[in-house]
Amino acid sequence: MRRIFLVVTTTLLLGGCGDGGDPRPGTRAYAGAPPTIPHQVESLGRGNCLGCHGAGLEVSLDGDKQRGPETPHPNQLSCRQCHVVSSGESVAFGHTIFQGALPGKGGNRSHPIAPPLIPHPLQNRKECLSCHGDLGDLKAPTSSHQDRLSCSQCHIPLNPELGAWLPPK
Amino acid sequence: MALVSLIITKEGKESVRVLEGGDLETLDAQIEAIKASGEADDVKPVFMSIERADFSRREFLKRTAYTFAAALILPTFSSCAPSLQQSAEKILLSDPTVKWNKSTCRFCGVGCGVMVATKAGTVVAVAGDEKNPVNKGLLCVKGYHLPSILYGSDRLKKPLVRKNGELVETSWDEALSLVASKLSETLQTKGPRGVAFYGSGQWTIQEGYAASKFMRAGVKSNHLEANARLCMASAVVGFLLSFGKDEPMGPYDDIEKTDNYVLWGNNMAEMHPVLFSRMLERRKKASHVKIVDLSTRTTRTSQASDLHILFKPQSDLAIANGIANLLIEKNKIDKDFVSKHCNFSAGKEDIGYGLEDKFAFKKESRKLSFEEYAAYVAEYTPQRVEEISGVSPKNLATLAEIYGDPNSGVVSFWCMGVNQHTRGTWMNNLINNLHLLTGKISKPGNNPFSLTGQPSACGTVREVGTLAHALPGGRKVTVPDHRADVEKAWNVEEGTIPDWVGYHTVEMFRAVDRGEIGWMWIQTTNPMVSMPKLGRYLKAMEDRKTFLVVSEVYPTPTSAVADVVFPTNLWVEKEGCFGNSERRTQQWDAIATPPGEAKSDLWQIIEVAKRMGWHHLFEGNHPEEDLYEEYRQLTLGRGKDVAPYETLKKTRGMRWPVVDGKETLYRYRGGEDPYVPDGEDVYFYGKPDGKAVIWARPWEPAPEIPDEDYPLWLCTGRVLEHWHTGSMTRRVPELHGAMPKGFIEIHPEDATLLGIQDGQEVRLTSRRGEITLPASIGETARGTPPMGSVFVPFFDESKLVNLVTLDSFCPLSKEPDYKKCAVRVEAV
Numbered sequence: 001m002r003r004i005f006l007v008v009t010t011t012l013l014l015g016g017c018g019d020g021g022d023p024r025p026g027t028r029a030y031a032g033a034p035p036t037i038p039h040q041v042e043s044l045g046r047g048n049c050l051g052c053h054g055a056g057l058e059v060s061l062d063g064d065k066q067r068g069p070e071t072p073h074p075n076q077l078s079c080r081q082c083h084v085v086s087s088g089e090s091v092a093f094g095h096t097i098f099q100g101a102l103p104g105k106g107g108n109r110s111h112p113i114a115p116p117l118i119p120h121p122l123q124n125r126k127e128c129l130s131c132h133g134d135l136g137d138l139k140a141p142t143s144s145h146q147d148r149l150s151c152s153q154c155h156i157p158l159n160p161e162l163g164a165w166l167p168p169k
Numbered sequence: 170m171a172l173v174s175l176i177i178t179k180e181g182k183e184s185v186r187v188l189e190g191g192d193l194e195t196l197d198a199q200i201e202a203i204k205a206s207g208e209a210d211d212v213k214p215v216f217m218s219i220e221r222a223d224f225s226r227r228e229f230l231k232r233t234a235y236t237f238a239a240a241l242i243l244p245t246f247s248s249c250a251p252s253l254q255q256s257a258e259k260i261l262l263s264d265p266t267v268k269w270n271k272s273t274c275r276f277c278g279v280g281c282g283v284m285v286a287t288k289a290g291t292v293v294a295v296a297g298d299e300k301n302p303v304n305k306g307l308l309c310v311k312g313y314h315l316p317s318i319l320y321g322s323d324r325l326k327k328p329l330v331r332k333n334g335e336l337v338e339t340s341w342d343e344a345l346s347l348v349a350s351k352l353s354e355t356l357q358t359k360g361p362r363g364v365a366f367y368g369s370g371q372w373t374i375q376e377g378y379a380a381s382k383f384m385r386a387g388v389k390s391n392h393l394e395a396n397a398r399l400c401m402a403s404a405v406v407g408f409l410l411s412f413g414k415d416e417p418m419g420p421y422d423d424i425e426k427t428d429n430y431v432l433w434g435n436n437m438a439e440m441h442p443v444l445f446s447r448m449l450e451r452r453k454k455a456s457h458v459k460i461v462d463l464s465t466r467t468t469r470t471s472q473a474s475d476l477h478i479l480f481k482p483q484s485d486l487a488i489a490n491g492i493a494n495l496l497i498e499k500n501k502i503d504k505d506f507v508s509k510h511c512n513f514s515a516g517k518e519d520i521g522y523g524l525e526d527k528f529a530f531k532k533e534s535r536k537l538s539f540e541e542y543a544a545y546v547a548e549y550t551p552q553r554v555e556e557i558s559g560v561s562p563k564n565l566a567t568l569a570e571i572y573g574d575p576n577s578g579v580v581s582f583w584c585m586g587v588n589q590h591t592r593g594t595w596m597n598n599l600i601n602n603l604h605l606l607t608g609k610i611s612k613p614g615n616n617p618f619s620l621t622g623q624p625s626a627c628g629t630v631r632e633v634g635t636l637a638h639a640l641p642g643g644r645k646v647t648v649p650d651h652r653a654d655v656e657k658a659w660n661v662e663e664g665t666i667p668d669w670v671g672y673h674t675v676e677m678f679r680a681v682d683r684g685e686i687g688w689m690w691i692q693t694t695n696p697m698v699s700m701p702k703l704g705r706y707l708k709a710m711e712d713r714k715t716f717l718v719v720s721e722v723y724p725t726p727t728s729a730v731a732d733v734v735f736p737t738n739l740w741v742e743k744e745g746c747f748g749n750s751e752r753r754t755q756q757w758d759a760i761a762t763p764p765g766e767a768k769s770d771l772w773q774i775i776e777v778a779k780r781m782g783w784h785h786l787f788e789g790n791h792p793e794e795d796l797y798e799e800y801r802q803l804t805l806g807r808g809k810d811v812a813p814y815e816t817l818k819k820t821r822g823m824r825w826p827v828v829d830g831k832e833t834l835y836r837y838r839g840g841e842d843p844y845v846p847d848g849e850d851v852y853f854y855g856k857p858d859g860k861a862v863i864w865a866r867p868w869e870p871a872p873e874i875p876d877e878d879y880p881l882w883l884c885t886g887r888v889l890e891h892w893h894t895g896s897m898t899r900r901v902p903e904l905h906g907a908m909p910k911g912f913i914e915i916h917p918e919d920a921t922l923l924g925i926q927d928g929q930e931v932r933l934t935s936r937r938g939e940i941t942l943p944a945s946i947g948e949t950a951r952g953t954p955p956m957g958s959v960f961v962p963f964f965d966e967s968k969l970v971n972l973v974t975l976d977s978f979c980p981l982s983k984e985p986d987y988k989k990c991a992v993r994v995e996a997v
């Protein structure tokens with residue numbers, strides 16, 4: 001069985017963001033940046049990130065759903081090359097004035113029943129269901145047809161001819 | 170069989186551990202065992218890998234009726250911080266006015282291709298360049314956070330001059346005129362030997378080339394150095410002595426072609442991350458592929474390796490000789506290759522450590538026969554090697570099998586561990602020896618591969634020749650014909666370039682302290698954090714012993730002691746080229762608007778030159794292209810032919826020698842390298858007879874060895890998140906957030922003996938100085954040194970570990986050893 005929808009209720013009260021919303025925008029410097037890891041990990045561990053992020057999981061804690069999403073790029077094996085744990089400290093000097101770009105506002109359809117276009121970069125996102133599956137990103141729309149596996153057959157990148165948001169191939 | 174994730178709580182700190190092979194029936198017992206071992210105050214299971222589990226979900230739920238601490242998926246810290254994107258004016262990546270351009274990473278010597286998105290001159294995102302064969306679309310965390318290095322709130326925006334002891338803002342005109350008049354004054358009072366220029370492997374090729382012209386043809390001094398002296402000088406001298414020409418013979422393509430990687434003191438998982446992930450991918454596809462990590466500390470690289478061999482500091486020399494001895498003993502050498510392509514030599518021994526000012530060393534060598542060489546290494550028996558290094562005869566035999574197996578490929582990788590070594594040149598020769606003895610060189614999947622730390626240590630420092638003895642295209646200031654070639658290309662009078670070798674880096678800063686240097690310019694580096702035995706040089710600068718000009722992007726400890734600070738463009742705010750570790754020259758355009766009045770290092774050099782009346786050195790209106798093309802002429806026909814600028818603009822770089830539009834993957838190999846004469850399979854054309862040299866080099870001890878007063882070895886180095894002295898990366902929230910301060914790693918048992926706990930402030934003392942910093946011990950530590958050793962990274966300018974280090978260096982390469990000195994550690 002590839003995916004298990006795991007719901008565990010506990011008595012533990014969660015700290016963290018009260019809105020229970022998607023933690024990811026705050027963990028990315030810009031659209032397409034690798035998110036920082038919002039939990040502790042062993043620094044010298046054997047790289048068991050896939051223990052949770054291989055298949056993905058969801059835990060519901062007093063109704064507050066938290067997800068450990070499936071990696072969208074299982075072929076890449078040195079997780080901490082790109083993903084680091086944040087201590088919450090910002091910068092050592094001054095502050096940053098960097099404003100990272102956001103993904104495009106998405107879902108454009110040419111008519112009400114046309115498949116929506118893809119509003120974000122696809123680099124390192126080879127597995128669509130890692131975000132759009134049952135255990136995916138809470139803010140990403142969950143696919144209503146996860147049994148169809150050829151996503152790009154119907155969904156194409158927004159404005160591909162502009163090449164504006166994807167590095168030119 | 171299951172993977173069980175556990176949350177371990179120890180003294181209020183939580184971490185995650187995964188029990189591999191965790192079996193449900195004995196889960197309780199396993200958890201109790203962890204608690205009983207004292208490693209944890211509390212243990213909670215969180216999740217089991219369903220894919221590998223052979224039990225039902227119901228059973229899992231029943232079994233895990235513990236309180237679930239979902240720390241694993243808690244949205245902590247950063248996720249709660251107000252998102253920048255939410256507060257900022259929103260720029261969408263789908264905006265058609267967002268432009269993408271190619272560039273190369275500003276940080277390490279891997280030289281990854283980066284696609285950069287800008288909107289109206291502001292960088293808004295980057296992506297790995299999928300067209301670039303170096304990284305094939307992937308970056309590391311530093312590369313992904315390149316945009317933020319441009320946008321720290323304290324970027325330097327106006328020139329500063331020191332008035333009444335304070336650095337105050339001024340105009341470019343006043344700053345440049347002051348710098349030029351002080352230079353004229355120094356030339357009058359002290360002559361050209363009183364002037365010094367110090368740059369780095371982060372100079373673009375054009376900047377380094379301009380600095381070389383400025384010094385040699387303008388000032389007429391060879392006191393031109395780059396911090397690459399502190400980083401790969403031993404590799405340069407090692408390659409020159411072994412092959413007669415500098416730089417590796419192989420390409421990165423070897424990573425996908427070889428069967429074994431032997432890493433000599435090289436924590437690639439953190440220092441060359443993209444190459445390391447290429448190795449991991451290769452190993453996953455071909456399960457026979459092995460990673461052997463030879464190191465003096467357990468790191469992330471060791472964790473991912475198939476065989477991790479810890480050795481005692483300085484003993485790598487004995488290990489390499491021990492392997493050579495076994496290869497000969499077991500008849501594993503390629504006799505045909507050795508007789509056709511190699512000579513044997515021995516050099517001077519017991520050569521000192523450069524600790525005294527004006528240390529002098531003269532090379533000597535004599536030829537050996539194969540039998541004499543074999544007798545020389547025969548002293549390095551497995552037993553003797555074990556005594557010196559702690560490496561078991563079994564592991565030594567495994568290494569010899571890897572190098573000696575004619576049917577399997579091997580690439581040796583090394584970087585600072587081998588180069589920052591008082592016998593660094595020797596150690597480079599010894600690794601080259603192993604590939605020469607076995608003929609595993611200059612062919613796919615088999616090469617000695619010295620990596621560089623900096624993005625253009627090769628392109629700018631080694632190839633342009635921004636070192637005290639070097640000229641472009643592998644030329645030397647001491648060779649009359651070489652000076653004449655360069656004078657002709659520069660259109661300056663014969664005899665302009667001085668024939669004396671300038672001060673190497675350590676001696677240059679010692680000369681500042683001696684009061685010999687009246688005027689010094691520092692660009693693209695931060696020596697007031699990175700010099701060994703820093704106290705001496707910091708004091709010399711604070712005593713204003715030289716007029717110091719610093720080109721910088723942010724305030725640093727170096728700019729703090731300057732008389733003039735030039736605000737400088739960074740990365741894609743300027744146009745330029747870098748040359749990476751595999752001889753690939755890459756070009757990028759200026760696509761971002763620099764802050765305030767900042768200007769490029771190149772512009773600054775040209776403007777000062779103009780005020781000195783040296784206009785003739787910098788003619789033309791597009792200096793980046795004009796200087797590059799002028800430089801290129803000096804590389805042609807010298808085995809270093811770089812590609813034309815136009816080609817570089819269109820491609821993702823080319824690996825020199827580039828002849829007839831074709832790059833070279835394997836140097837010295839017939840049919841691959843256009844410099845190899847027809848009919849030769851391999852020809853080391855850097856040597857007059859085409860033969861490489863196998864050097865007899867001994868193991869000799871380090872200059873300072875732990876004793877009763879200073880009982881521990883200190884090793885210094887980098888971490889994944891920070892670039893060098895942290896002046897850029899500590900201004901990036903994601904990078905600083907992940908690694909906010911310097912630390913000292915101590916082995917848990919040493920820590921117990923010393924009564925030191927994780928996180929506790931400790932004092933680190935050597936004969937040179939002391940600092941205090943927090944201890945990092947156990948599971949949260951980045952690495953673990955063995956007992957008797959400690960490790961401190963050098964990125965944190967508030968914890969200057971170089972106040973503690975020793976300024977001993979390799980007498981041949983003059984590269985200091987930052988990896989070994991004796992220290993004491995105590996709780997404060």
Ligand code: SF4
Nearest residue numbers: 274276277281309312
């Ligand atoms: S720091 Fe090195 S490995 Fe990381 S992206 Fe830059 S060049 Fe690549």
